[in-house]
Amino acid sequence: MVFALLKYGLNRHYPRVHQFPKPRDLRPSYDVVIIGGGGHGLATAYYLARDWGITNVAVLDKGYLGGGNTARNTAIIRSNYLTPEGVRFYDESVRLYKDLSNDFDMNIMYSERGHFTLAHTDAAIRTMRWRAEVNKHFGIESELIFNDDIAKLCPQLNLSDKARYPVLGALYHVPGSIARHDAVAWGYGAGAAMRGVDIHQRTEVLSVTREGVNGTGGRVTGVLTNRGPIACKKVIQAVAGASGQVAAMVGMRLPIRTIPLQACVSQPLKPFLDKIIVSGSLHVYISQSSRGELVMGGSTDPYSLYGTRSTLDFKEGLMAHMLELFPFLGNVKILRQWAGMTDMTPDFAPIMGETQIENYYIDAGWGTWGFKATPVCGKRNAEMLATGRVPELIQGFTYRRFHDYNQLGEKGAASVGH
C-alpha cells in the first residue's frame, strides 16, 4: 500500500481509470434509443442494462452528459409531496438514492439533512398539515411542527415575530437530503457504459421516423441524427426544457412551457446550517453544501424563455427574503449563478409513460422537481421499456390525464410558490 502510493505518487503516469469508453461509431440499429443524456436518460440506460439485461441501447445527447438541468438543480431530495401518486413515487426515489453510492461504488455524497418547509400564513399551515397526513399515511416521516420545535432543531433561523412574514410553523421532513448531482449522472453513465450501453454525446436527433401514420400516431422505426440514421425498436425522450421541441418531431403537443429557473451559491462559509430550509411564501430555498457554499434558489422566472441568463431581479428578490430568515448573512457574497430551462406542467406533476405513438415513450414535465426523481424514473422507465407495460407507480403521470380532465394537482408540494 505504502509502496504503491509512493510509486504512483512519484510517477507521472498515474493509472487513470477510464469509466467511459472512447466514443464509438453509431450502430445501424439499437433496441432502445434514449434521447437526452441527463440524469433521467442515463439512469434509464443503467437500469435497462443492469436489471433487464438490455444492453443494445444508445443514449444520444445534443451536448454533453449531464450538462442540462442535472447540473443546474439545487440537489435536494425529498418525498414530502401532496398527492398519493407523488408521495409513493418520490418515496421510492429516496429509497433508491440511499443505496446509490453502494450501487455505483462511488460516493455520491448523499447527506440526510432534514427538510423544513416554512409556513408564514394560515393557508400554508393547512397545506403543511395536509401534506404531513398524506405522508404519514404512506409511512413517510413528515410532521407539522411549530416554532418551539423549529427553534430546537434549527436555532439559526430567525423566528422573530417582528419579521415581515413571521414563521408560523413548518413541515419537517426527516429524510430530506442533498447529494452531489454530477456524481449521480456520472455514476449512472459509467454504470451503463460498463454494461455495454453506447453513449453518444454531441449527437443531435433531427427527426424521428415513423410508419403507419394514417390519422394515428403511427409506430416509431428509428431516428435521424446529425451523425446518420439509426433504426430502433423503442424510443424514449428525456430532455427537460426541450421536451416540447422533441415531442413536436412526432407530432405531439405537450402541456409544457419552458421557463428558466435560476439559482446561485455563496462564497464558502464554515459549516453552520445542516438543515434544508424552504419557504414557499418567500420563494426561497437554501442549504449548505459539504464545501460550505450556501446553495440558494427561488421560484421560476416570471415568463418563458429558451435561455439560461441570470437576472438581477431574481437575486434581489431571493436575497431580500433570505435575509429575513438569516439576517446575519448580510455581508456574504454570491460566488456563482446559473439557470436551467425547466419544463413546467400546469398541474406541477410530471408526464411519463406511453404516448399516442407506438413504441415512443416520454419522460417530461420535470419542472422544478426532476433531480430528486432521477433513480425512480430510471428504474421505472427501464421496466416499462423492457416489459412494454407502464408500471402501476407511474400510471398516474400519463399525458392522457390532460385530455381526460384528470390533472394531478401537485402545486401545493412544489418547493416554492410559482
Place this chain on the structure above:
Amino acid sequence: MKILNCPLNGPRNISEFVWGGEVKEHPALDCTDEQWVDYAVLENNTAGVVREWWYHVPTAYWIIAERNTVTDEIIRTYPARELFKDRVEFPAPAVKP
C-alpha cells in the same frame, strides 16, 4: 432591468407586468372537449418569435407583445384591440322555465 414598452404607459420595468402566455385562437363555443384541451392546456412552447399576452398590473391593461423566446428580445408591443377588433358575443345560457 428589462424594459417593456407599454402602449398606454410608455417604457416600464418588466416587473410591473404579468406574462399571460401565447396568444391562441379561441375555439368555437360549441367545441369538443379535445378542442378545449388543445386550447386551454396544450402549448406550442415556440422557440422563436411569439405573440404573447402581457398585463400591466398598476393600470390593469392587457397588451400584446411580440417577443423572441430564445434571445428574450421584445420586438413590438401594441394594444390588444389591434388584434381583436370585434366584440365577442357570448349567448346567454338557456334559462330553465
